Amino acid sequence: MGTTTAVSPLAPAAFPDLPRVDGVRFSTIAAGVRYRGRDDVMLARLAPGSAVAGVFTTSATRSAPVLDCQDKLGKPTSDAAAILVNSGNANAFTGRNGRDATAAIVKATAAACGVPEERVFTSATGVIGEPLPFEKITAALQQLAETADPGGIDRAARAIMTTDTFAKGASVVVDTENGPVTIAGIAKGSGMIAPDMATMLVYIFTDAVIPQSELQDLVSTHNAQTFNCITVDGDTSTSDTLLVAATGVSGIDVSGDAAFSDGLHEVMQELAHLVVRDGEGATKFVEIAVTGAANDSDARTHGLSIANSPLVKTAIAGEDPNWGRVVMAVGKSGAAADRDRLSIRFGDVVVAEHGWVSDDYDEATAAACMKNQNLTIGVDLGIGPGKATVWTCDLTHGYIDINADYRS
Amino acid sequence: MGTTTAVSPLAPAAFPDLPRVDGVRFSTIAAGVRYRGRDDVMLARLAPGSAVAGVFTTSATRSAPVLDCQDKLGKPTSDAAAILVNSGNANAFTGRNGRDATAAIVKATAAACGVPEERVFTSATGVIGEPLPFEKITAALQQLAETADPGGIDRAARAIMTTDTFAKGASVVVDTENGPVTIAGIAKGSGMIAPDMATMLVYIFTDAVIPQSELQDLVSTHNAQTFNCITVDGDTSTSDTLLVAATGVSGIDVSGDAAFSDGLHEVMQELAHLVVRDGEGATKFVEIAVTGAANDSDARTHGLSIANSPLVKTAIAGEDPNWGRVVMAVGKSGAAADRDRLSIRFGDVVVAEHGWVSDDYDEATAAACMKNQNLTIGVDLGIGPGKATVWTCDLTHGYIDINADYRS
Numbered sequence: 063m064g065t066t067t068a069v070s071p072l073a074p075a076a077f078p079d080l081p082r083v084d085g086v087r088f089s090t091i092a093a094g095v096r097y098r099g100r101d102d103v104m105l106a107r108l109a110p111g112s113a114v115a116g117v118f119t120t121s122a123t124r125s126a127p128v129l130d131c132q133d134k135l136g137k138p139t140s141d142a143a144a145i146l147v148n149s150g151n152a153n154a155f156t157g158r159n160g161r162d163a164t165a166a167i168v169k170a171t172a173a174a175c176g177v178p179e180e181r182v183f184t185s186a187t188g189v190i191g192e193p194l195p196f197e198k199i200t201a202a203l204q205q206l207a208e209t210a211d212p213g214g215i216d217r218a219a220r221a222i223m224t225t226d227t228f229a230k231g232a233s234v235v236v237d238t239e240n241g242p243v244t245i246a247g248i249a250k251g252s253g254m255i256a257p258d259m260a261t262m263l264v265y266i267f268t269d270a271v272i273p274q275s276e277l278q279d280l281v282s283t284h285n286a287q288t289f290n291c292i293t294v295d296g297d298t299s300t301s302d303t304l305l306v307a308a309t310g311v312s313g314i315d316v317s318g319d320a321a322f323s324d325g326l327h328e329v330m331q332e333l334a335h336l337v338v339r340d341g342e343g344a345t346k347f348v349e350i351a352v353t354g355a356a357n358d359s360d361a362r363t364h365g366l367s368i369a370n371s372p373l374v375k376t377a378i379a380g381e382d383p384n385w386g387r388v389v390m391a392v393g394k395s396g397a398a399a400d401r402d403r404l405s406i407r408f409g410d411v412v413v414a415e416h417g418w419v420s421d422d423y424d425e426a427t428a429a430a431c432m433k434n435q436n437l438t439i440g441v442d443l444g445i446g447p448g449k450a451t452v453w454t455c456d457l458t459h460g461y462i463d464i465n466a467d468y469r470s
Numbered sequence: 471m472g473t474t475t476a477v478s479p480l481a482p483a484a485f486p487d488l489p490r491v492d493g494v495r496f497s498t499i500a501a502g503v504r505y506r507g508r509d510d511v512m513l514a515r516l517a518p519g520s521a522v523a524g525v526f527t528t529s530a531t532r533s534a535p536v537l538d539c540q541d542k543l544g545k546p547t548s549d550a551a552a553i554l555v556n557s558g559n560a561n562a563f564t565g566r567n568g569r570d571a572t573a574a575i576v577k578a579t580a581a582a583c584g585v586p587e588e589r590v591f592t593s594a595t596g597v598i599g600e601p602l603p604f605e606k607i608t609a610a611l612q613q614l615a616e617t618a619d620p621g622g623i624d625r626a627a628r629a630i631m632t633t634d635t636f637a638k639g640a641s642v643v644v645d646t647e648n649g650p651v652t653i654a655g656i657a658k659g660s661g662m663i664a665p666d667m668a669t670m671l672v673y674i675f676t677d678a679v680i681p682q683s684e685l686q687d688l689v690s691t692h693n694a695q696t697f698n699c700i701t702v703d704g705d706t707s708t709s710d711t712l713l714v715a716a717t718g719v720s721g722i723d724v725s726g727d728a729a730f731s732d733g734l735h736e737v738m739q740e741l742a743h744l745v746v747r748d749g750e751g752a753t754k755f756v757e758i759a760v761t762g763a764a765n766d767s768d769a770r771t772h773g774l775s776i777a778n779s780p781l782v783k784t785a786i787a788g789e790d791p792n793w794g795r796v797v798m799a800v801g802k803s804g805a806a807a808d809r810d811r812l813s814i815r816f817g818d819v820v821v822a823e824h825g826w827v828s829d830d831y832d833e834a835t836a837a838a839c840m841k842n843q844n845l846t847i848g849v850d851l852g853i854g855p856g857k858a859t860v861w862t863c864d865l866t867h868g869y870i871d872i873n874a875d876y877r878s
Contacts, residue, residue: 123801123809155797157810157826190794191827295780297795298802372703372780372865373873380874386598387705389563393531394706401531402565418565419599457780459870465781466788466866 072339072347072435072455073228080215080233080246084269085109085309088214089206090221093198096150096188101221103199105206106265107175108143109309114183115278117285119302125154126164127184128301134180139274143181145265145305146171146206147222148199149250152261154190154300163196170200174207185303187224187250187261215267219248222263225464226250226340232332236325241314243270243322245329247306251337261299262289264333269312270322280323281306281330288330291362291452294341295461296370304330338453343460346378348453349438354405355448360397364441365452367395375457378437383428385413388441403444408432416444480747480755480843480863481636488623488641488654492677493517493717496622497614498629501606504558504596509629511607513614514673515583516551517717521682522591523689525697527710533562534572535592536709542588547682551589553673553713554579554614555630556607557658560669562598562708571604578608582615593711595632595658595669623675627656630671633872634658634748640740644733649722651678651730653737655714659745669707670697672741677720678730688731689714689738696738699770699860702749703869704778712738746861751868754786756861757846762813763856768805772849773860775803783865786845791836793821796849811852816840824852 086108090101108114116135118128146167153160164184172179186194219229233246247266272280281304289304306326316322339347350368355361368374371391377384385406392399402417409431412420431437494516498509516522524543526536554575561568572592580587594602627637641654655674680688689712697712714734724730747755758776763769776782779799785792793814800807810825817839820828839845 119801121798121801122803122805122807123797123812155794155809155822155825157824159826190797191822297779297781297798300798300801371705372869373705376870376873379870382874386563389531389598390529390705390708393527393529393708395530399530401563404531414563414599416565417563418567457870458874459867461780462784462787462865462867462870465784466790 069227070340070344072344077216077219077229078231078233080231081235081244082212083244083246083267083309085112085311086267086307087210087212088218089210090214090217091202091206093148093202095148095195095198101217102150103148103202103206104218104221105210106145106218107210108307109311110142111139111310112143113139113272113274113277113308114143114305115274115281116303116305117282119299121298121300123155123300125152125186125301126156126160127153127186128303130164130168131183131303134183136274136278137180141181142175142177144171144175144177145183147185147263149222149224150188151186151192151194152188152190152301153186153194156191156193159193163194166196167199170203174203183305185263185301187222187263187301190300215246215248222248222250224250228340230333230336232329232336234325234328236321238314238316238319238322240316243268243312243314243316245325247329247333249333249337251340261301262337264289264304266306266329268308270308270314270316271310271312272308272316276317277306277308280326284327284330288327288334291450292334292338293366293369293452293454294338335453338455341455342464343458344455345458346456347436348378348455349451350454351438351440351451353449354442354444354446356398356446357448358450361448361450362452363397364392364395364443365450367391368439368441369452369454372457375454379456379458381429381432383408383413383432388439392441398445399443400445405442405444407440409434409438477635478748478752480752485624485627485637486639486641488639489643489652490620491652491654491675491717493520493719494675494715495618495620496626497618498622498625499610499614501556501610503556503603503606509625510558511556511610511614512626512629513618514553514626515618516715517719518550519547519718520551521547521680521685521716522551522713523682523686524711524713525689525693527707529706529708531563531708533560533594533709534564534568535561535594536711538572538576539591539711542591544682544686545588549589550583550585551715552579552583552585553591555593555671557630557632558596559594559600559602560596560598560709561594561602564599564601567601571602574604575607578611582611591713593671593709595630595671595709598708623654623656630656630658632658636748638741638744638748640737640744642733642736644729646722646724646727646730648724651676651720651722651724653733655737655741657741657745659748669709670745672697672712674714674737676716678716678722678724679718679720680716680724684725685714685716688734692735692738696735696742699858700742700746701774701777701860701862702746743861746863749863750872751866752863753866754864755844756786756863757859758849758862759846759859760849761857762850762852762854764806764854765856766858769856769858770860771805772800772803772851773858775799776847776849777860777862780865783862787864787866789837789840791816791821791840796847800849806853807851808853813850813852815848817842817846
């Protein structure tokens with residue numbers, strides 16, 4: 063760990079200039095949890111009344127902070143709140159020690175920020191199976207609470223990174239029926255931290271007014287089409303966390319507002335794409351658009367089967383329009399398919415139709431298409447109205463380099 | 471294709487000296503389907519009355535030969551029979567052309583061998599989506615039928631190879647209650663043939679007397695614990711085929727004989743292991759033994775989740791005793807698990823117990839264990855009687871080299 067990694071070739075040119083979100087203040091500090099010479103703890107202080115919604119990993123071995131957050135969502139929202147995140151140690155698979163560490167951090171955060179413990183949400187990302195040196199974090203909390211600043215979201219984005227090769231942020235300003243509101247978010251993910259799996263953490267903030275239950279519904283719905291439709295290697299972290307906080311400070315009520323929902327979806331999708339763009343060893347960003355499935359669920363199953371197939375992902379790395387491997391992945395997915403109705407395209411090039419290679423197929427044209435850094439694979443099952451889009455990256459020597467290195 | 475590949479470091483020293491099985495004769499020929507300078511078609515002629523059982527890929531896009539074989543199993547067994555296999559072209563995803571090619575090969579095989587068409591079983595492995603030049607095969611059938619010889623099983627094992635790096639065979643002589651019978655089999659698999667996925671083909675022969683329905687039951691049962699418990703990359707071929715033929719020529723009835731069942735299991739397990747040992751780029755043979763699961767099905771789900779995890783497989787390649795990744799794979803599998811009851815060992819080294827790192831854990835000892843070419847990972851869920859063992863290999867740069875190369 064700590065190894066300098068080249069920035070992903072799929073990274074944006076720069077971190078975006080994110081707008082401030084009224085009612086949120088950020089601070090970061092170098093607490094020395096594991097890394098040296100960089101901030102590794104971030105605090106986000108949320109105005110009284112903020113609604114907090116979230117979704118979490120479905121892992122059966124999820125971490126102590128995840129379990130703690132899940133318990134707290136949906137509780138009364140009249141108090142102020144806080145989100146406290148450390149990188150370097152995931153506090154996962156640490157038994158009773160892990161629960162104690164989370165409790166200590168929650169208690170210290172609540173005290174420093176003057177909020178109830180049930181309004182403190184924590185996350186941790188990094189090495190698993192090692193006790194979290196929580197005293198380093200609790201000792202820093204007073205300073206964190208005092209230095210929180212509305213303009214610190216870019217530093218927050220960097221403090222939560224593990225082996226991410228770039229900081230990730232996205233925002234929109236939405237013209238709702240009642241006036242403009244801001245949505246801004248940060249994410250980390252898909253950089254491996256030795257000796258741990260990639261963990262995805264996402265924090266999104268808005269100044270809109272919205273009831274917690276409605277915000278939770280929106281987050282769950284959009285999550286199914288954004289973060290749950292991306293995959294780098296099909297592995298699932300014990301710590302994945304997405305929190306969305308609505309401070310309400312704008313005074314603008316967005317209940318039932320379609321533009322707000324679309325704006326939140328846009329930010330979530332952009333952050334999800336950024337996570338894929340930082341996939342270990344990734345050199346191609348791949349959209350897999352599935353149509354004509356029996357239903358949307360089947361479409362997603364086919365899409366993820368293609369996106370997770372090592373044979374498809376290595377073919378993409380090799381710039382090989384290898385549609386046979388796409389057929390294979392559809393066949394093995396377990397969702398309904400009819401070999402003789404299947405059509406496949408790479409970009410705009412129709413490769414296979416009705417179960418066989420297209421009459422118009424030209425290998426050279428398809429091969430040229432595969433050289434693009436952003437690539438779309440279209441699959442039509444030809445049996446129903448179901449559709450889904452998933453996103454992934456290719457599987458390269460870089461992935462092996464990053465993940466087969468011994469930890470020490 | 472045709473590239474010379476170094477033999478897998480996990481290969482046995484030599485092809486075994488397989489015993490002859492009375493009632494089976496083999497022949498091979500260089501028909502020029504795709505490869506040059508090697509045999510690419512094999513014929514196995516089976517004595518009248520041979521019982522033929524089999525299992526096949528569950529892919530929804532399975533090939534024309536697979537569909538044809540599935541239709542024929544369980545039919546009357548008084549006639550002689552034949553198995554005809556070509557390498558170089560899988561005749562998969564070839565639409566109506568594929569069905570016609572299979573029909574032509576079946577017809578020619580039946581005529582050359584003097585058997586009914588419903589007693590001809592064919593397989594094809596190799597490139598998919600390209601029409602099979604079946605005339606090259608049908609033109610060779612008279613010569614194949616005339617030259618069949620009881621001693622040719624080693625040549626048959628080589629003729630069905632695609633990019634396998636070694637030929638695979640296994641046998642046992644079983645002392646049943648009624649006397650000795652022989653079981654001998656060959657397999658190919660896990661070598662990629664550009665531009666296709668790995669296909670596993672397995673043919674096992676015995677001179678025992680056994681009804682087809684009982685043989686089918688045995689094959690299905692043992693398949694669940696052997697070939698369905700191996701994985702190289704989690705991808706599933708459109709063409710996987712396992713056929714077991716009992717010629718009955720020994721006159722020894724093995725109905726209900728436990729030793730015969732055990733012997734068949736042994737041959738199937740050995741062939742399954744050989745397929746893993748030829749996994750693309752494999753440098754480690756890994757056994758994953760899961761115990762204490764809620765039931766056997768859950769145990770297998772956990773085992774395959776571990777075996778298919780790119781993060782676990784790259785850790786093994788890096789000789790890193792990274793038990794955190796094993797925890798992750800258990801957590802994501804979807805089967806029941808309790809984080810705080812989970813125990814993990816690498817070889818004889820207990821790494822984690824009851825949800826946390828073992829008190830006795832010594833990293834240097836665990837790291838030394840990971841240097842072995844044959845490695846066992848033990849996982850105990852601590853919640854029930856379920857158990858399963860699965861086998862896999864590591865994920866290395868060799869896998870990327872083999873699968874990311876452009877086809878031409």
